[in-house]
Amino acid sequence: MTRIDIQNLLLLLATKPRVGMRVVLDLGIQGRVLVQLAALVSVLTGIMGFVVTLIAPVAEGVVAPTPIGYVIVAASNIVLSTILFYWAGRTVEGTGTLQDIAMAMIAHQGFMMLLPLIIALASTISPTLSGMTLLIGLPYLLYLMAGFLAEAHKLRSTGMAFLLIVGVLFVLSLVLIFFVSLFGIVPA
Template sequence: MTVSNLRDLAVLTIKTPAEASRVLLGMDIPREALWTGLALVAVLNGLLFTLSNLLVPGPSPLPEIFLVPALYTVVVAGGLVLTVYALFWTGRFMGGTGSLDDIMLTILWLQGLRVALMVVVIVLILTVPVLSALLVFAASIYGLYILLHFIDQAHRLNSLAKSAGVLVASMAAIVLGLTLLISLFGGPISGLSAYV
């Protein structure tokens, strides 16, 4: 199936995630453009996070250090890079054949959709707050289902159970890696101990 524009691909992603993933992976996008796209969605995440804090001020679940927009953007960018490499290597370890570009394109597209969702959520917070909470909850659950299909297609696993294994192993690897980094740099960062 061919998709004429990004809106059609977004709708296809919601309706038939596996098919949308195949269409997306069939696109020939240079790696430099993928890295640029990941940097762009990190910046957009930072801007929208800052905007939501300005429009709806209140206590944040994040440590105070992450409320600095530039630092938040760097953390998001680092998290995206870690996620790409974790999904790539754990997928390969579990028999997947996806390339780094396939995984990067998958994460870039899903993060792009997340940015669009954040815009809708901010509008709803200002107009219908209850609906915004329901949308976030539904998107979190259904987003996981979409992610499993995209991992499955990117790594050609032919099994949602295997893609779930890749996702769990990737998250475990990220947590382990971050724990090791924190311990190497002298224990918990100031202000983080209350959240661990």
């Protein structure tokens, strides 16, 4: 196995998600190391979320979440998205293992934690620039997730992975609507 340069790997993941994810999956990260990597990314997301609130303070009267809140949300995101995309991928004849999908979601969370920081830094320059960063960043994160999932599930195309993401979000929204109406929560 050749030595992998982290900077080149991150650049490859950012520019060619499928190729980069193949390199990451070929590393064979599994078991405890995968769980530790998920914990590391979750903690880094918590730290990054706290730093963002320091750079761009929240409005008066709004309670800023603590770093542990960010960590819990990030860890929950990794676990739930791994399970959802594993089973959803199986329905479209994806062949990825649970570890492969977890690695894809951990890599995506790693990129996802950078967007709020970039937006906060852009907001110190110009609110318009931060809005433009958001408009560019969200579709880019969707593109990354589609590439990561396509490679992790060994799907024919990235478009199939994009449709998988849209389908999971649609079903998840229906489930949330069901539970909200079940508990009688009605908008004011």
